[in-house]
Amino acid sequence: MGRPPRLLCCLFLSLSLAAVARAATRHHEWEISYQFKHSDCVRKLAVTINGQTPGPTIRATQGDTVVVRVKNSLLTENVAIHWHGIRQIGTPWADGTEGVTQCPILPGDVFTYTFVVDRPGTYMYHAHYGMQRSAGLNGLIVVAAAPGAAEPFAYDGEHSVLLNDWWHKSTYEQAAGLAAAPIVWVGEPQSLLINGRGRFANCSGMAAGACNAAHPECAAQVFAVVPGKTYRFRIASVTSLSALNFEIEGHQMTVVEADGHYVKPFVVKNLNIYSGETYSVLIKADQDPNRNYWLASNVVSRKPSTATGTAVLSYYGGRSSPRRPPPTTPPTGPAWNDTMYRFKQSVATVAHPAHVEPPPPRADRAILLLNTQNKIDGRIKWALNNVSFTLPHTPYLVAMKNGLLGAFDQRPPPETYAHRGYDIYAVQKNPNTTTSNGLYRLRFGSVVDVVLQNTNMLDANKSETHPWHLHGHDFWVLGYGIGRFDPAVHPATYNLRDPILKNTVAVHPYGWTALRFKADNPGVWAFHCHIEAHFFMGMGIVFEEGVERVAELPREIMGCGNKSNGH
Amino acid sequence: MGRPPRLLCCLFLSLSLAAVARAATRHHEWEISYQFKHSDCVRKLAVTINGQTPGPTIRATQGDTVVVRVKNSLLTENVAIHWHGIRQIGTPWADGTEGVTQCPILPGDVFTYTFVVDRPGTYMYHAHYGMQRSAGLNGLIVVAAAPGAAEPFAYDGEHSVLLNDWWHKSTYEQAAGLAAAPIVWVGEPQSLLINGRGRFANCSGMAAGACNAAHPECAAQVFAVVPGKTYRFRIASVTSLSALNFEIEGHQMTVVEADGHYVKPFVVKNLNIYSGETYSVLIKADQDPNRNYWLASNVVSRKPSTATGTAVLSYYGGRSSPRRPPPTTPPTGPAWNDTMYRFKQSVATVAHPAHVEPPPPRADRAILLLNTQNKIDGRIKWALNNVSFTLPHTPYLVAMKNGLLGAFDQRPPPETYAHRGYDIYAVQKNPNTTTSNGLYRLRFGSVVDVVLQNTNMLDANKSETHPWHLHGHDFWVLGYGIGRFDPAVHPATYNLRDPILKNTVAVHPYGWTALRFKADNPGVWAFHCHIEAHFFMGMGIVFEEGVERVAELPREIMGCGNKSNGH
Known part of the structure; x- marks a missing residue:
């Protein structure tokens, strides 16, 4: 107000220079290999990082760039590592989600993940390929608040x-x-x-x-x-x-x-x-x-x-x-x-x-996802709106940036299900479902609501908890309920005042969870149940937003599928 | 001799046309996947072909072209299949030897092996990647003699x-x-x-x-x-x-x-x-x-x-x-x-x-290979002339056709060892060895002798049998001995009259085996102990001959290492 604009400008400049000077690059060299471990006293072959499971904790400060050079020393098995909770703004190819954002890293290959940790907090990393996570490839990411940024609590x-x-x-x-x-x-x-x-x-x-x-x-x-x-x-x-x-x-x-x-x-x-x-x-x-x-x-x-x-x-x-x-x-x-x-x-x-970050007051689009346990040819699957998800052979990000229309199903999956009168407490009458690797394309910058509706499983009187994880974003958790979600009723009960932002949220037995996010991170992002077996059995979907804004992809992510030398 | 030359010519022509007409193409569609099997009544996860282990027998007639379309449906693991005993004349990229002739086939990928079975006989196929062979990926190849070609025995x-x-x-x-x-x-x-x-x-x-x-x-x-x-x-x-x-x-x-x-x-x-x-x-x-x-x-x-x-x-x-x-x-x-x-x-x-095919009377080059059990950093290895073999990250064939000199050690491994006075019955005094992925370059068309000398292992009074297998060739088995091979004495005892041609031969405990082959098949060819653990621990070498004569490589073999999109 009384302060001359030039001084203000200089103040901002010096602050931002200080921030640049502070931001460090944290280098890590990891070798992935099988080792015999006694994690629970029983000798078991585990996928390890530098011989350890869990792997080393990545420690950084808000604004740092983390560089992890991953050498795959598994004998015949590929690998990919997801940095869970890191939004990968500007680096969607570093999300580590095999089939979505990258081809897997071959034995003998080295792949370097580079990304900025833009928010303080507690995160994790783990394999995101097949069911490798449960083989032991996991660890913590701890991002300290930037110096001078006060946290709303104190500890010793x-x-x-x-x-x-x-x-x-x-x-x-x-x-x-x-x-x-x-x-x-x-x-x-x-x-x-x-x-x-x-x-x-x-x-x-x-x-x-x-x-x-x-x-x-x-x-x-x-x-x-x-x-x-x-x-x-x-x-x-x-x-x-x-x-x-x-x-x-x-x-x-x-x-x-x-x-x-x-x-x-x-x-x-x-x-x-x-x-x-x-x-x-x-x-x-x-x-x-x-x-x-x-x-x-x-x-x-x-x-x-x-x-x-x-x-x-x-x-x-x-x-x-x-x-x-x-x-x-x-x-x-x-x-x-x-x-x-x-x-x-x-x-x-x-x-x-x-620290409330208020959500946009309304959504541009609402997707209602019925979570069911299903069957295909006698095999048990999980499905959303009766579509069981499968990963494409060519990662979406690679396919979409290269115009490979044949790499996945171009038909979008269903936005909703016949929710009127649907009995979420009953075993589905016809559990047969189909698979698809189609994805949801979101208008860049739009606000999207997703309601996850839990149901009874194939066995009577049984419904599990599903923790759903969204890549590339945090979402506001607008509400939880037990019972059938009614789009005409429940949105009015949403917490738009102080909802927490999260990247993973529980959908309780027979319950629903409503969340909102802004589709403002160019890339292709998985959204799935974090129970490894459930995602493997089809319990996930994929969002695309602003893929045309994604910079040129690193060649290193393209060594498979329709874009590889092999085709 | 009284027969007019023109008639003879026509006879040849019609015979050869008949042969062309006879040669068939045998198509196979294989899907590789893990399945629970009870091969010895105990439930075990096995790598199967179309759900079977062993895989289906490939039946063909001499001169046929075999086409095997391999779909890798393993979850996170690559694969490569070797056609053991098939020389792959003109198709060295179809030998199926990961690290030597091709990159592995990624999960979800399809790779088509196409090769001619040019000789009748009994052969086999098996995985040639990591230690995958012992996981169950194997089977038989039976090639019948061409119609009219009499075999020197009869059976019902x-x-x-x-x-x-x-x-x-x-x-x-x-x-x-x-x-x-x-x-x-x-x-x-x-x-x-x-x-x-x-x-x-x-x-x-x-x-x-x-x-x-x-x-x-x-x-x-x-x-x-x-x-x-x-x-x-x-x-x-x-x-x-x-x-x-x-x-x-x-x-x-x-x-x-x-x-x-x-x-x-x-x-x-x-x-x-x-x-x-x-x-x-x-x-x-x-x-x-x-x-x-x-x-x-x-x-x-x-x-x-x-x-x-x-x-x-x-x-x-x-x-x-x-x-x-x-x-x-x-x-x-x-x-x-x-x-x-x-x-x-x-x-x-x-x-x-x-059916004697006499060997060339003398060799242009003789390579004497001392087979020893060794140690590197406390780890047990096998070595030839004190060099333990490792596979390069980029397959030799890909590296050599693309001039990637940095892909493997350009120094050739040793041709011989200090055999005078070497006590093959004693434990090596200094078992420490080094690794290399260098190869032996052979003059195209030259005749090469190899003598494999067996020795005592790291434990006293112990020597094993090693079956050595040569890719891309048959070799004449010129002689066997027990004890130390003496280059001044034993070559005179070689059987040059009626040696059998083989692709795999035993080296007996404390013994030696001498073999001869003609380096007339353009390509890069592994030669190794067929005990899977021994090759894994370094007991092998690689020959190159006439690689400049190899036709343009299929892009499908190049999806790894220095030649992949990833580099």
Whole structure:
């Protein structure tokens, strides 16, 4: 106002120069290979990064450029890595989604992912090819707030917790079983891992040499805290199947971040977390420092048959050795089938008052997706509006930038289903479905609503939780419901005031979830259930927006399908 | 001579026209996928062709063109298929050797192998990528003699026998174990298969559902014969590890073909057969038709810990049901460590007098290869003249036709070793070795001798049998010896009169084998131990000859390495 415009201009310039000077490039050299690991004390071949599973945590500061040079040293198997929660603005070819944004990386090949981490928060990475994620290729991305950017909470220290579920059978066996008729289901996980460490409950019952309960790779992780201090726990779930409940025995948690966005703080005894989600919670180290406490991960939403995954919280200076098991039984979490308990926690997760990014007041387009379990030729599939998704042979991004119209089905999938009178509580009368690799083309800059409607499965009285993950965007979570979504009624109940932005959201049993996003990131983006088997069985769709604005593609992503040398 | 030349000319012309008219094209459509199989009654994920392991037998007539359209439907894994024994004259890019003649076939890709089967005989095919062969991708190629071309023996019917060894652990586990330090060795096979069928000895000791002794996929194959008739048995071994001895109880065998070449007939009670070899034997159905007889496959050369692989010979019209087990114990073969027994059978295998193709009287070049077991950084390797072979990232054929000099080591590997005074019976004093992907460039049309010298392994008093297989050629087997080969002495003992032509030959424990071939097939050709783990650990070399004469390469083989879109 009184300030001369020139000074203002100079101030902006110097700020932006400072930002440029601050932004660093974080280089990583990764070699992907199979190694024998004892993640839950049982010897298993795992896909590792530099010999580790989980892989190294990527640490960066908002605005940094992350460069990961991936060398595929698997023998006969390709690979692709997705940077889950990173929007890849301007770099849609670095999203790592095989079949959507790139061809896979061949054995012996090196592929360099380069992208900017433009927002602070907790994210993750994992393989996005076949069912490779569950073979062990996963890890955390932690982006610190830019210096000077205040976060709406304070803490003295931080810890990271990566939750996973773990099978002794290979992903090949899992995938071949899912594709078989009749289906051969791998079953519930053998173990739950915290930071890649678990403890198979039946170790002593295994053949000699197969399980080693004393193996250092399966020693429980110890999280040390100083009495009286406050800690931020960054928690991510990369499970293949399981919805989890996470608890730190004796310590209430204040939820402050979800998927990289600040949450209006609320206190919970334990946290429900679905595959693909991240949270930050604060805990105060205010309990008796002379004993240890359990960190516990329990299966919810499916009837559990897997032992509680555990780690240990230990106080510095207390009289208990950090390695000593707590004197209690690990928490077992809420009743696995208490849907309302989880539903309420979902609803409670809204934006922090000081960090509300209001959604556009209305959408240009609304897509209503009926999630059903189906059959094709006797094989069990998942479908949206009765279309089961398949990946094309040529990645969409490559096909669309090169005008390869024959590379995928040019007919768009259905926008809605016959929702009037549809009984979501009944087994579908005719479960037969069809497959398609068609995609939804979105007008660039338009506002899109998606409502995900959950239903009964092929078995009576059964409906699961599906965590849906959107690539390339965050979306506003406008509402949740249990029962059938009615487009004439429920939009009026949407939270347009302070909805949280997320990249992954739960659709509860027999429930619906409504979300909104702006189609303003040029590229092709997958949107799918983050349960690995469900996406493999067709539970996903793909959006395209502004692909004509995407810069020239790197040749490195094109080594397959119709655009490769092979055709 | 009184015949007018014009008539002779016309006769030739019409013969050759007839030959052209006769040559057929044999089309095959193959889909490669993982399927659960019960090859030895134990449920295991196998790489299958059209759902089968072994794959379908390719049947053709000499001069036919075989076209195999391979669709890779593995989820994340590439594939390449080698046509073992087919010389690929004019089609070196169709040899199917990943890293040598082609890039692997990606999931979802289709690759068409087209080649001429120019000689009659018994051949095989199998994966030639990583250790995929042992995952089940293998089968037979049977090429009938051209109509009118008389074979030097007669028979009334024929049967085919494909021998294999079988593990319950996946090839991933096998390969990861071989590459580990210290090595994790998968051990001896669980079963020996005849035509893909075996019987795990400890079925009842396995977990419920893991082994089903009544599964039809592991029911023993029955070979039916008519009393009094003579049968040709075509026998091939595609084992990953095992040297085998094959016997048909109560029936002497007359060996008449080896690797597609007619053998001076000799009679054996049982046949030693090494991985990569094929034989035809004749048997007379002249025994009591009212009982059945065992076909038996036994491990030799390594101390066996695998039960005899069995099938059944049954007489038509006899009083025994074809399914009834013979009343005897299956033959157990010769003593596993009777090297001389096997050595003599190797030496006895010479060309049929009416089908001798005399070798060139002398070689232009002689390469002496010391086969040793070595170590690199604590990892066990195999080496030739102290160089352990590794495959380049860009296939040689692609690299050389495109002048990509940086794609592999341009320095040729050593031609010989310090053989004077070398103690082949001792453990090497310094087992450390180096790796290379250099190759041997051969003058086009030159005659090359190779002598393979076997030695003691890293353990004292141990030397194995190595079956060496040459791609793109047959070679004359000039001689075998036990002990150290002396270039000043042993060449004088070479059989230049009637050596058999083969593509695979045994190098016996502590022995040497000398062979000669003409470098007259433009291309790049692997020459390696056919034990899959040994090649994986470096036991191979590569020859190049006349690569400048190779026609333009199909683009389909180039989708990897320095020549792909990715670089």
